[in-house]
Amino acid sequence: MTDLSPAYHYQVIARALDVIDAEGPALTLDSLAQRMTMSPAHFQRVFSQWVGVSPKRYQQYLTLAHARRLLTERHTMLGTALATGLSGTGRLHDLFLTWEAMSPGDYAKGGAGLEIKWGWFESPFGPALVMATDRGICGMGFADEMGAQAALEDLTGRWPKATYVEDPTAIRPMVDAAFRGEATSLHLIGAPFQIKVWEALLSIPSGHVTTYADIAGAIGHPTAHRAVGTAVGRNPISFLIPCHRAMRRDGGLGGYHWGLPRKRAMLAWEAARTDL
Missing domain, CATH: 1.10.10.60 (Homeodomain-like)
Structure with missing residues (x-):
């Protein structure tokens, strides 16, 4: 054995x-x-x-009780983090990530002109569908809740005019590095408001959580809780852009596009490593 x-x-x-x-x-x-x-x-x-x-x-x-303890004990106030310089290149470096965003004009074209390679990979949270351009990982989803075909249609439907090539060998080095916590490049493909939300998510340290209200305040739209929740749910790079670290003010987990069991597993997996 x-x-x-x-x-x-x-x-x-x-x-x-x-x-x-x-x-x-x-x-x-x-x-x-x-x-x-x-x-x-x-x-x-x-x-x-x-x-x-x-x-x-x-x-x-x-357990839900642990999620609520996280909110009490490890609640990252994003406004404070941003004001004190904990985000940006320093925080991204701490997370072993670099990223760049597609321009709004290019995003509006629905991915036209982009070649996106994709494949299925093992992960700590079930089979992971990962997609990448030549600039970095642009998509990551999980199949356990909705099934492999639905997960594939979900991600490809976000950039309908892109060219998709199944080539796991080509992107495996960056995927393996990402799951090992090593240097990983991300290519954010989204609308400007979405990218602001995703950038805020990148400032939340592993093992910590924040609220949708804090994210709204951190990006300068303090009343846009619902829009923030939608943008969090549309995060195309699950786990690496840690939308699972966003919770409701009352300590409830809120939603998760790839299924609440995966969200609980991710929070527990990170908390375990933080407490070691």
Whole structure:
């Protein structure tokens, strides 16, 4: 068993996360390991290596109570962060990201003239559909909730006049780097208001959260909560542009385009690493 590939471990953990998310904290280590057809000791070791904490600890991170604690204890006030210089190139460097945006005029053309390569990849949160131009990753979505074909149609429909080429080999280096937390270039393709919202999301550190109201204030539109929520939901580069870190003021998770189980998993996965 010790020679099994990371891909095998990914498949085991992805199934385990779905079971944990569906059945909650009452699930025991023995019963979870049995569902994965592994011994409890081996399953705990594999799980801890992949997620960063034990299955029991991870179950605690998945609860709504933990989401509310995040909002209380790790609520990033974006207005303050922006005013004190925590965003921009310094914050982006901290997040191992560089990015550039398509001009509004080019965006209005629906991606005409762009070649976008795409492929499916393993991720800590289920099968990930990733798309990239020659400037960087421009799209990332997850198939577990809606299915592979619907996820593909969702992302390609955002830039209907682009040319799409299935070529996972060409973009794998940047995808692998992104999931390892290494230097990754992003190509933001959106309307000007959307890009402002996505830039604000990039200033939220891993393991922290903010609110839709704070984002609205940070971009200079303090009453535009609904428009901000729409822009957050239309974020095309899930996880790397961390829309999962945006929550309601009352501590509720709000929505998530790729399914709330993925949002909970992402917040828990990041919180686990922050607490190590």
